[in-house]
Amino acid sequence: MTSSPSTSGTSSSLPPARNAADQARADTLTRLGLAAEAPGTPPLMEINDLKVDFQLPDGAVPAVKGVSFTLNKGETLALVGESGSGKSVTSTAILRLLPELAEIKGAIRLRGEDLLSASTRRMRELRGNRIATVFQEPMTSLNPLHRIGRQIIEVLALHRDLKGRAARHKALELLEQVGIPEPARRIDSYPHELSGGQRQRVMIAIALACEPDLLIADEPTTALDVTVQAQILRLLKSLQQRYGMAILFITHDLSIVRHFADRVCVMRHGELLETGATHDVFESPQHAYTRMLIDAEPAGEKAPVAADAPVLLSARDVRVSFTIKRPLFGPKVAFEAVRGIDLEVRRGQTIGIVGESGSGKSTLGRALLRLLKSQGQISFDGVDIMPLDKSGMRPLRSRMQVVFQDPFGSLSPRLTVGEIISEGLRVHHPELNRAQRDARVCDALSEVSLDPGMRNRYPHEFSGGQRQRIAIARALVLKPEFLLLDEPTSALDRSVQVTVIDLLRDLQARHGLTYLFISHDLAVVRALSDHLIVMKEGEVVESGSTHAIFEAPRERYTRELMQAAFAPDLGQTHH
Amino acid sequence: MLSYTLKRLLQAIPTLLIVITLSFFLMRVAPGGPFDGERRLPPEIEQNLRAAYHLDEPLPMQYLRYLGDLVQGDLGPSFKYKDFDVSELISQGFPASLELGMWAILAALLIGVPLGVIAAIRRNSTADYVVMSTALAGIAVPNFVIAPLLALVFGVLLGWLPAGGWNGGAWQNLLLPVVALSIQQIAYIARMMRASMIEVLGSHYIRTARAKGLSEWKVILRHALRPAMLPVVSYLGPAIAGIITGSVVIEQIFGIPGIGRYFVQGALNRDYTLVMGTVVFYGALILLLNLIVDLLYSMLDPQIRYDD
Numbered sequence: 001m002t003s004s005p006s007t008s009g010t011s012s013s014l015p016p017a018r019n020a021a022d023q024a025r026a027d028t029l030t031r032l033g034l035a036a037e038a039p040g041t042p043p044l045m046e047i048n049d050l051k052v053d054f055q056l057p058d059g060a061v062p063a064v065k066g067v068s069f070t071l072n073k074g075e076t077l078a079l080v081g082e083s084g085s086g087k088s089v090t091s092t093a094i095l096r097l098l099p100e101l102a103e104i105k106g107a108i109r110l111r112g113e114d115l116l117s118a119s120t121r122r123m124r125e126l127r128g129n130r131i132a133t134v135f136q137e138p139m140t141s142l143n144p145l146h147r148i149g150r151q152i153i154e155v156l157a158l159h160r161d162l163k164g165r166a167a168r169h170k171a172l173e174l175l176e177q178v179g180i181p182e183p184a185r186r187i188d189s190y191p192h193e194l195s196g197g198q199r200q201r202v203m204i205a206i207a208l209a210c211e212p213d214l215l216i217a218d219e220p221t222t223a224l225d226v227t228v229q230a231q232i233l234r235l236l237k238s239l240q241q242r243y244g245m246a247i248l249f250i251t252h253d254l255s256i257v258r259h260f261a262d263r264v265c266v267m268r269h270g271e272l273l274e275t276g277a278t279h280d281v282f283e284s285p286q287h288a289y290t291r292m293l294i295d296a297e298p299a300g301e302k303a304p305v306a307a308d309a310p311v312l313l314s315a316r317d318v319r320v321s322f323t324i325k326r327p328l329f330g331p332k333v334a335f336e337a338v339r340g341i342d343l344e345v346r347r348g349q350t351i352g353i354v355g356e357s358g359s360g361k362s363t364l365g366r367a368l369l370r371l372l373k374s375q376g377q378i379s380f381d382g383v384d385i386m387p388l389d390k391s392g393m394r395p396l397r398s399r400m401q402v403v404f405q406d407p408f409g410s411l412s413p414r415l416t417v418g419e420i421i422s423e424g425l426r427v428h429h430p431e432l433n434r435a436q437r438d439a440r441v442c443d444a445l446s447e448v449s450l451d452p453g454m455r456n457r458y459p460h461e462f463s464g465g466q467r468q469r470i471a472i473a474r475a476l477v478l479k480p481e482f483l484l485l486d487e488p489t490s491a492l493d494r495s496v497q498v499t500v501i502d503l504l505r506d507l508q509a510r511h512g513l514t515y516l517f518i519s520h521d522l523a524v525v526r527a528l529s530d531h532l533i534v535m536k537e538g539e540v541v542e543s544g545s546t547h548a549i550f551e552a553p554r555e556r557y558t559r560e561l562m563q564a565a566f567a568p569d570l571g572q573t574h575h
Numbered sequence: 576m577l578s579y580t581l582k583r584l585l586q587a588i589p590t591l592l593i594v595i596t597l598s599f600f601l602m603r604v605a606p607g608g609p610f611d612g613e614r615r616l617p618p619e620i621e622q623n624l625r626a627a628y629h630l631d632e633p634l635p636m637q638y639l640r641y642l643g644d645l646v647q648g649d650l651g652p653s654f655k656y657k658d659f660d661v662s663e664l665i666s667q668g669f670p671a672s673l674e675l676g677m678w679a680i681l682a683a684l685l686i687g688v689p690l691g692v693i694a695a696i697r698r699n700s701t702a703d704y705v706v707m708s709t710a711l712a713g714i715a716v717p718n719f720v721i722a723p724l725l726a727l728v729f730g731v732l733l734g735w736l737p738a739g740g741w742n743g744g745a746w747q748n749l750l751l752p753v754v755a756l757s758i759q760q761i762a763y764i765a766r767m768m769r770a771s772m773i774e775v776l777g778s779h780y781i782r783t784a785r786a787k788g789l790s791e792w793k794v795i796l797r798h799a800l801r802p803a804m805l806p807v808v809s810y811l812g813p814a815i816a817g818i819i820t821g822s823v824v825i826e827q828i829f830g831i832p833g834i835g836r837y838f839v840q841g842a843l844n845r846d847y848t849l850v851m852g853t854v855v856f857y858g859a860l861i862l863l864l865n866l867i868v869d870l871l872y873s874m875l876d877p878q879i880r881y882d883d
Contacts, residue, residue, distance in 0.1 A: 095786060097782065097785055097786060123788075124788045124789070124790060125788065126788070127785070127786055127787065127788035128786060128787035128788035128789075129788055132786070133783075133786045135779060135782065135783065135786075137779045140778065140779040140780060141779045141780055141782070141783045142780055142783065143780040143783070143784070143798050143802075144780070144802065144876075144877070144878055145801050145802055145875070145876060145877060146798075154787060154789075154797075155787050155788070158787065158788055158789065159788060190877040190878070192877070192878045203783070206783075206787070
C-alpha cells in the first residue's frame with residue numbers, strides 16, 4: 001500500500017492541538033451547516049482532500065479527486081453516486097484495503113488519528129473492530145468452506161480475545177440480534193445453506209461483533225429483493241440506535257437514501273458535487289446532476305391496447321419443472337418452478353412480469369419462447385408451437401427475440417459488435433450478401449441511437465448502457481414482432497435506465513412491437529407496461545392492468561412489494 | 576454418500592469392461608505370439624502349448640473364457656514365468672510400485688502446492704517467474720528423458736546415488752526415480768495452485784477476511800488455502816493415473832522390481848495374461864482412487880454433497 005499523506009504536517013499533531021488550517025476548514029464547515037454537532041466536538045471521522053490515483057501501465061488514472069467530508073458519532077452519511085463515481089474507492093481507502101497500485105493522498109482521520117500514516121498493524125487492529133464493513137455481495141462475501149459461527153467467532157477471537165464457550169455464546173447473541181431464526185441451529189450452517197438476506201444478516205453480525213464506531217455499508221442491499229432490502233435497512237437502523245455507531249452508507253439508489261440517511265454526499269467522476277442534510281438535498285438540490293439523479297425515477301405510463309387487438313402469444317397451463325435429485329433407487333425428485341400459468345399477450349401490448357428472485361418469472365419467459373422444456377399449451381400468432389421441433393421453431397425464432405439482463409455476459413467478447421448483430425441474419429436471411437447485411441446492421445445500430453461507425457469494435461469498449469443497446473440492436477435486426485425483455489435495465493445505473501426505457505418505448509411505437517417485460521423493479525415496470533402479472537413461487541398472485549394494480553393492489557403480497565419498493569418504513573423494527 | 580459410492584462402483588464395471596476388451600484385442604492384433612523365441616519350437620510342441628493355454632480356440636471364445644476366469648478372480652498363468660500365476664507376480668511387484676507411487680504423489684503435493692502459493696503471493700516477482708518457467712520446463716520434458724539424465728548425472732558422473740536397482744527400497748535408491756516420476760506432477764500442481772490461489776485471493780470473502788483485521792498470513796492460511804486447493808484435489812485423480820503410467824517406464828529405467836516392469840516385459844514377450852492382468856489391476860486401481868478423490872473433495876467442500 002502506497003500512502004503518502006500530503007498533509008503530513010498536520011497528521012503528526014494530536015487532535016486537541018489542531019493547526020490553523022484545520023481550524024479554518026472546520027469553521028467553514030460549521031458555517032455551511034455541514035458539521036452537525038457543536039464546534040468543539042470533534043467529528044468521528046474526517047476526510048480531507050482525499051485523492052486516489054491508480055497507477056496503471058499507461059499512466060495514472062484518478063479515481064477520487066480531492067474529496068472532503070466529516071462523519072459524526074451516531075450519524076448516517078450517504079455517499080451517493082453512479083458506477084465509476086469513486087464512492088466505493090473512497091470507502092475502501094478508509095480501510096486501506098485498496099490494491100497496491102492505488103496511490104492515496106490527503107488525510108483520513110478517525111477520532112483524530114491519521115489512518116493513512118498508521119502502521120499496518122494498527123490498521124489491522126482497527127479493521128473489523130473500530131471500523132467494520134458490510135459489502136454488496138452477500139452471496140460471495142462469506143467464506144463458503146467455513147460454518148457461519150466460526151466466521152463470527154473469528155473476529156471475536158481476534159479483537160476481543162474471546163474463545164470457546166464464551167465466544168460461541170456471544171455469536172449466538174449476535175445472530176439473534178440480526179434476526180436469524182433459530183440461531184442455535186443456524187450457527188453451524190454453511191453460507192450456501194442460507195438465503196441472500198440471511199447471509200447479509202450474518203455479515204452484519206460479523207461487522208457488529210466488536211461494536212464498531214463506524215460501519216461502512218457498501219451497497220448492502222443492492223443484490224437483495226425489495227422486501228428483504230427493507231428488512232435489512234430496518235435492521236441496520238435499529239442496530240445503529242442500539243450501538244450508537246456512525247454509518248457510512250454507499251449507494252447508487254437515491255430512493256433508499258431519502259428514508260435512511262441524515263446527510264448526503266453526491267459524487268460523480270471522483271468529485272464531491274454536493275453535501276447537505278438529506279431533506280435539503282432532496283427538496284432543493286444545488287447541483288444539476290443531483291437534480292437529474294432525483295428525477296431519474298422512470299416516469300410515465302403506457303396506454304392499454306384496444307380490447308380487440310389480435311392475440312400474438314397465448315399460453316394455457318404452462319408448467320416447468322427441474323429435476324433436482326436423481327437417486328439410485330426410487331423416483332427422481334423434481335422442483336416445479338412454474339406451476340400452471342395462463343397468459344395472453346395482444347399485439348402492441350407490454351406485459352410486465354414482476355416477482356422476487358425464485359418466483360419463476362424468468363423461467364416462464366424462457367418457456368414461452370420454447371428456450372426451456374415445458375408442459376402445457378403455447379401458441380404464437382395462432383400456431384401451436386408445442387409440437388414443433390428445433391427446425392420447426394427456427395422460422396419463428398426471427399419473429400420472437402430476447403434481450404437478457406447481463407449486458408456484460410450476454411455479448412460474446414471475441415466478436416465485433418457488427419458480427420454479433422449480423423449473426424442472426426446469417427441464420428434467417430442467408431440470401432443477403434455481405435453489403436446488405438452490413439446495411440441492416442447499420443440500420444439497427446442507428447435505431448438504438450448508436451453510431452454505426454462503431455460496429456467494428458468489441459463489446460468491452462462500450463459502457464453497460466451501450467452494451468444493452470447493442471443487445472437490443474441484435475434482437476431488432478431480425479425485425480421481430482415479439483421481444484422478451486428479461487431484466488434489461490437491472491444492471492444499469494438509474495440515469496442510464498431511464499434512457500433505455502425511453503428507447504424501448506420509442507421502438508415499440510415505431511415498429512408496433514409486443515413486449516414481455518420481466519423485472520423485479522416495480523418503478524421500471526410501472527413506466528413501461530400496460531398489463532401486469534405478479535408472480536410468487538411459480539404462481540400468479542395477481543394480474544390486471546398496470547394502472548389498476550398500482551392504484552389498488554388487491555393481494556397482500558403485491559402490497560408488500562410496493563410498500564418495500566416505494567415507501568420503506570424504516571421506523572419500525574421487526575424481522 | 577453410501578448410495579453415491581455404490582453407484583460409482585457400479586458405473587466402474589462398464590468402464591473396466593471397455594478397458595479389458597480394448598486391451599485384449601489390441602494385444603492379439605500385435606504380430607507374434609508368446610512362444611516365438613530366438614529358437615523356433617518344433618511345431619508339435621508349440622501346438623501342444625497353444626492347446627494347453629487355449630490359444631487354439633477362436634478369439635471370441637478366448638475372450639469369454641478370460642472374462643469368466645476374471646469374474647472368479649483368476650488372472651490366469653503367466654506364459655513366460657511358467658511357474659507363476661499373474662496374480663502372484665502382481666502381488667510380488669506391487670509393494671515396490673506402491674512405495675514409489677506414494678512418494679511421488681506426496682512429493683508432487685508437498686512441493687507443488689507451496690511453490691504455487693509462493694508464486695501466487697509474490698505474483699510477477701522474480702520468485703514467481705523462476706517457479707513458473709521451471710514448472711514449464713518440467714511439463715515440457717518427458718520423464719523418460721529426465722530419468723536417464725538423472726541416472727547419468729547423479730549416478731554415473733557424480734556417483735552420489737545409485738543409478739539403478741531397488742535395494743529393498745532404500746532412500747538412496749528411491750530418490751532419483753521419485754524425482755523423475757514426480758517432477759511433471761510438481762510442475763502441473765504448482766501452476767494449477769498458482770492460478771487458483773490468485774483467483775481465490777481476489778474473491779469477495781478474502782476481502783471480508785482482510786476487513787476483519789486478519790493478518791495477510793492468516794488470510795492465506797485460514798481462508799484462501801483450502802478453497803484454492805480444491806482444483807488440485809480434483810486433479811489428483813489424473814495425477815495418480817499419470818504417476819502410474821509413468822512408473823511403468825521409470826521402473827524399467829531404474830530396474831525397480833515393480834508391476835510396471837512386468838508390464839513392459841510382458842508386452843515385449845507377448846505374455847498376454849501378464850499384460851492383461853496388469854491392465855485390469857491398474858485400471859481398477861485408477862477408478863478406485865478417482866472415486867476416493869471425489870469423496871475427499873466433497874469432504875473439503877461443504878457445497879458438494881452426494882446425497883442419498
